Amino acid sequence: MSDSLADFSPSLQHIFKELLQFDTVSRNPNIALIRFIESYLNELGIDSQLIMNDEKTKANLYARLVPQTEGGVMLSGHTDVVPVDGQNWTVDPFKLTELDGKCYGRGSADMKGFIACVLESVPRFKESNLRLPLHLAFSYDEEIGCLGVRSLIEHINSSPEKPTMCIVGEPTNMEPVYGHKGKVAMRCNVHGHPCHSAYAPQGVNAIEYAAKLVNKLTDLAEPLKEQQDERFDPPYSTLQTGVIKGGTALNIVPEHCHFDLEMRYLPQADHSASLNALQDYAKNTLEPKMQSVNANTGIQFEVLASYPPLLTDPQSDFAQWVANWSNSQNFGTVAFGTEGGLFDEAGVATIVCGPGSMEQGHKPDEFVSVEQLKSCHHMLENLRDWMSE
Ligand SMILES: [Zn+2]
Structure with a gap:
């Protein structure tokens, strides 16, 4: 019997379904999706800050969970997706279709699956007695040159409680990635x-x-x-x-x-x-x-x-922790770029690790397996344990 997302976590399935139905191709506004996340967090008693573009059609979302101290870990992802024009899809790209342990939809791997896992974990982070703050950072216009995240980084840089570590959940098959060109x-x-x-x-x-x-x-x-x-x-x-x-x-x-x-x-x-x-x-x-x-x-x-390039020492404490949390010692580099280089440049130690594979990203019938979403869930649970020790 294959894995079913609803059996594993009905709330994860619900959030994932919501995220996928917003057509956030980079040329379109992402504000409806951002409002969805904002109200989800709001219901949990968490304030979000929206950093808008000039036209107010797109926004980055930044939120922070107690305590009010410096440092902490940031979970980051982009909300935009690449177009489906001219691609031969056999399912509706803007709807979650689950089949044989795979969740199909544009952005399922790159990278709404990760964002869904993060949002699903927030209530548990909220209930935990965190000794370090958890930061959430969701950007726009990554697919067209990492444009949106720049104002988000300015915002983070100007705040007194800047994170020291960041996990960017781009699809790496849940294997930690410490560098790219x-x-x-x-x-x-x-x-x-x-x-x-x-x-x-x-x-x-x-x-x-x-x-x-x-x-x-x-x-x-x-x-x-x-x-x-x-x-x-x-x-x-x-x-x-x-x-x-x-x-x-x-x-x-x-x-x-x-x-x-x-x-x-x-x-x-x-x-x-x-x-x-x-x-x-x-x-x-x-x-x-x-x-x-x-x-x-x-x-x-x-x-x-x-x-900019990304290079985090794979021997550093943070890199080793991510390896433990993700249960993978398979450290590597990737050929694609991420916003991680910009976080790195801003002085935030960054590792890329997320569910799904770039083999499926940007392609027709993009999918992420339920198994990968489970692994991501476990990484976030391990992170939560570590942060609330
Ligand atoms: Zn991506």
């Missing part, structure tokens, strides 16, 4: 000068200049392999082009070309050196050549998204 995504816009292709030397070919930059980027990626850290896969920083667009017709020297590049860097790497070298090459080598033909040409770079 940082990322910078950029767009390079090359503005040339058009003319009929028969007179090509009178124009400035945007595609050809973009190609020189792409080549330069390939050259800059090569020495990055020299600095290695075997804990990451691949064990060095990478730099690559993912998209290129330019030109309108073969008989016109192209005026515009842009390409998107991405750097994923080791925590100890100086990522700005490579990106600066690329921009120096554009400014000092290519632009003077372009502008000698036509002054109204040039190259601009813009940052599309970025997040």
